[in-house]
Amino acid sequence: MQEKNWKPWLLLSPSLMAVFLLLVVPVCFVVVYSFWLRAPTGQDIPAFQFGNYAKFFADFFYPSILLKTLRVALETVILCLVMGYIPAYFFYRTESKLKPFLMILVMLPFWISFIIRTLSWINILGDAGLINHLLMKAGIITTPFAMLYNEGAVIMGLLQYLLPFMILNIYVSLDGIDRSLTEAAKSLGCTEWQAFREVTLPLSLPGVSAGCLLVFVLTCGTYLPPMILGGPGNEMIANLIFKRVIGTLDWPFGSAISAILLFLLIIIVYTYNRYMGINQIFKSLSNG
Amino acid sequence: MKNMISGWTLIKLYTVFIYVWMFTPIVAVVILAFNPQQFGTFPMEGFSFKWFVKLSHNSTILDAFKNSLVLGSLTAVFSTAIGVPAAMAFIRYDFKGKEFLNTLLIAPIMIPEVVLGVALLLFIRWLQQPKSFVLLLVGHVVLTLPYVLLIVQARLVGIRKEYEEAAMSLGASPFQTFREITFPLLAPAVFAGMLFAFTISFDDVTATLFWATAQNQTVPVKIFGMLRNSISPEINALGAVMIVLTISIPLMAGYLSRRFAGKAGK
Numbered sequence: 001m002q003e004k005n006w007k008p009w010l011l012l013s014p015s016l017m018a019v020f021l022l023l024v025v026p027v028c029f030v031v032v033y034s035f036w037l038r039a040p041t042g043q044d045i046p047a048f049q050f051g052n053y054a055k056f057f058a059d060f061f062y063p064s065i066l067l068k069t070l071r072v073a074l075e076t077v078i079l080c081l082v083m084g085y086i087p088a089y090f091f092y093r094t095e096s097k098l099k100p101f102l103m104i105l106v107m108l109p110f111w112i113s114f115i116i117r118t119l120s121w122i123n124i125l126g127d128a129g130l131i132n133h134l135l136m137k138a139g140i141i142t143t144p145f146a147m148l149y150n151e152g153a154v155i156m157g158l159l160q161y162l163l164p165f166m167i168l169n170i171y172v173s174l175d176g177i178d179r180s181l182t183e184a185a186k187s188l189g190c191t192e193w194q195a196f197r198e199v200t201l202p203l204s205l206p207g208v209s210a211g212c213l214l215v216f217v218l219t220c221g222t223y224l225p226p227m228i229l230g231g232p233g234n235e236m237i238a239n240l241i242f243k244r245v246i247g248t249l250d251w252p253f254g255s256a257i258s259a260i261l262l263f264l265l266i267i268i269v270y271t272y273n274r275y276m277g278i279n280q281i282f283k284s285l286s287n288g
Numbered sequence: 289m290k291n292m293i294s295g296w297t298l299i300k301l302y303t304v305f306i307y308v309w310m311f312t313p314i315v316a317v318v319i320l321a322f323n324p325q326q327f328g329t330f331p332m333e334g335f336s337f338k339w340f341v342k343l344s345h346n347s348t349i350l351d352a353f354k355n356s357l358v359l360g361s362l363t364a365v366f367s368t369a370i371g372v373p374a375a376m377a378f379i380r381y382d383f384k385g386k387e388f389l390n391t392l393l394i395a396p397i398m399i400p401e402v403v404l405g406v407a408l409l410l411f412i413r414w415l416q417q418p419k420s421f422v423l424l425l426v427g428h429v430v431l432t433l434p435y436v437l438l439i440v441q442a443r444l445v446g447i448r449k450e451y452e453e454a455a456m457s458l459g460a461s462p463f464q465t466f467r468e469i470t471f472p473l474l475a476p477a478v479f480a481g482m483l484f485a486f487t488i489s490f491d492d493v494t495a496t497l498f499w500a501t502a503q504n505q506t507v508p509v510k511i512f513g514m515l516r517n518s519i520s521p522e523i524n525a526l527g528a529v530m531i532v533l534t535i536s537i538p539l540m541a542g543y544l545s546r547r548f549a550g551k552a553g554k
Contacts (some may be wrong), residue, residue: 008381012389015374015433019393022430026407027399033410083306090303093296105307111534112314113491115508116527120313122519123320130316160310192295214398221400223494228515238402238494245406246498255410258403269398282394282438 027262034256044251052256062240066260069237072151073219076158080215081208083159084166088207089200091167092174109164118157118228125153125229149231157225162218166211169281173207174200210281213272217265237261314531321528323521339525349526352510356490359421359506363428363489364482370429371436371485372478378437379444394434404431405498424499431495432485439484443477483541487534 034052037045056062091103109117124130127144135141147153177200185195223238230236237257245254269278324336343349377383378390396404408427412419451473455465493508500509507530514523 005383008377008383011373011377011381014370015393015437016389018370018426018430018433019396022408022411022426023396023399023404026411027403029410029414030403030407083309086299087303087306090299093299102307105311108535109310109314111487111538113508113527113530113534115491115493115511116317116530117314119511119515119519119523120317120527123316123524124313126519130312160313163306163310217398221402223402223497224512227512238400241402241406242497245409251410251413254406258406261400262403265398265400269395278391278395 030255030258030262033252034259036252036255038250038252042249052253053260055253056256056260062257065235065240066237066264068235069220072155072158072236073216076155076162076219077212077215079155079159080162080166081212084163084211085170085208088167088170088174091171092177106164106167109160114161115224115228117160118224121153121157121160121229122148125156148229149234151230151234153229154225154234157229158219158222161225162215165214165218169211169214170204170207173204173210177203206276209272209276213269213276214281217269220261220265317524317527318531320521321525323524325521339521340529343522343525343529346522349507349510352505352507355504356506356508359424359428359504360486360490362425363432364486366425367429367432367436367485368440368478368481371433371481372440372474375437375440375444375477375481379441380449390437393437396430397434401431401492401494402498405495409498419499419501421504424496424504427495427499428489428492431492432488435484435488436481440477440481443480444474447473447477479541479544483538487537490534 033044035048035050037047037049037051039045087106091099091106094102096102122129125147126132127146127148129148131147132141132144135145181199181203182195185199186192190198221238222236223242226234226236226239238261241254241257241261244250244257272278319332321339322335322337323332324334324338374393378386404427408423408430409419412423417423451469452465455469456462460468490506491508492506493512496506496509497512500506505513507526511523511526514520
């Protein structure tokens with residue numbers, strides 16, 4: 001019995017040490033640093049003051065980037081849901097022999113380089129891209145239609161990155177539904193649509209909410225799509241952090257923005273965990 | 289009845305549309321890589337391998353490839369070396385605080401990479417260490433560990449403890465048991481974990497932008513740098529290489545692990 005007590009801890013200790021030293025401690029540093037002062041000479045002075053936070057909320061510039069990030073995240077979640085639910089439902093209901101192949105195809109983008117997937121939209125949406133080329137050839141427009149370097153293009157890139165996560169989360173939830181329930185509903189006189197609305201849809205909500213949370217959180221921290229597909233006005237909060245830390249070397253202020261983002265995400269994930277349980281997300285991810 | 293059938297047709301059409309939407313940009317990259325023109329755009333006029341040839345002479349890209357391969361392989365080794373024992377602890381044992389620790393180790397998936405990037409950089413700045421390959425490596429290990437844990441745990445659930453107990457009761461030593469039973473059963477899970485860690489490390493941009501020095505830039509970071517001067521056919525060619533590479537690795541691995549599993553079963 002004694003043996004059983006220390007063995008798992010021995011197995012866990014390398015991982016726990018790595019996460020503690022390389023993640024927990026550094027994140028605590030970010031919080032500590034966010035209270036430090038930046039001297040005009042560029043040195044960081046240990047202090048405990050709220051100047052960096054005050055600077056963030058001093059005028060509307062920085063909060064507006066935070067709000068824009070949250071808005072883009074919300075738009076992405078809604079579009080992901082609209083685009084992802086029906087394919088997930090298709091996988092749940094289909095009896096096609098191609099189903100395993102189609103499922104692999106959905107997961108394939110996970111394996112394709114993120115930066116390639118993001119920049120690939122330039123070939124589609126750009127002035128000389130596929131859409132403009134086809135529209136001009138068909139004679140519908142004579143000058144290229146600007147579709148790149150705006151918020152829409154950023155959301156396009158985000159959707160392509162995040163849609164597989166949403167589809168998988170919803171599918172795992174749908175797949176867990178006892179199929180005899182819908183049969184029972186139909187034999188009791190429900191139409192196909194009523195059976196879906198009253199039985200299938202409510203039972204798939206855990207997967208839907210897990211997918212939504214994951215997409216929301218991942219969008220909030222996104223850096224690459226606004227850089228590649230967005231214009232000057234489409235900066236999101238992660239771009240701001242990068243600029244402050246790597247660009248102007250303002251570590252205390254960069255730390256404060258990081259802390260604000262992290263705090264916000266922790267509140268969202270914590271609230272979600274209280275009501276829904278976070279494990280649903282991990283369950284779907286491990287199927288990927 | 290008729291209504292239901294047309295509803296199903298609509299669902300099918302919608303799904304096909306989503307597939308087309310998802311894969312058109314990816315296919316376009318591969319096609320445009322063969323466009324001989326200076327600007328990698330439509331319409332295609334001709335077909336040539338010249339951008340691939342040019343790419344193969346680009347020494348900075350080749351260096352970046354080498355960096356990416358070394359970094360990805362080392363990350364895969366270290367990440368699974370610490371991740372597999374942890375996964376075994378969670379699957380095989382019951383102990384206090386198990387749920388909490390499991391969540392703690394997997395939760396970093398939800399932390400934005402920018403924050404991780406700033407945090408680790410700040411930490412080594414405080415330690416007064418310069419950026420180095422080691423920083424990049426430990427960073428990537430932290431980045432990939434949660435995924436390794438998830439994948440390996442999912443595979444380990446299927447391996448029963450009884451096999452080992454049976455071997456022991458039949459007189460096998462602990463070492464023999466590990467060599468003959470545990471390791472062959474574990475191998476596919478370890479392999480899957482390594483593959484996942486490699487891909488994530490190979491793919492990473494955001495955190496790597498924080499941690500990489502000019503000497504150890506990876507392929508995605510290099511591509512990101514090239515993009516600042518707009519998209520060129522060379523980038524499309526590089527993209528095509530990456531797409532073929534990253535798709536063939538998991539497919540090959542799937543094939544190998546099935547053969548591996550088949551042999552272990554015999």
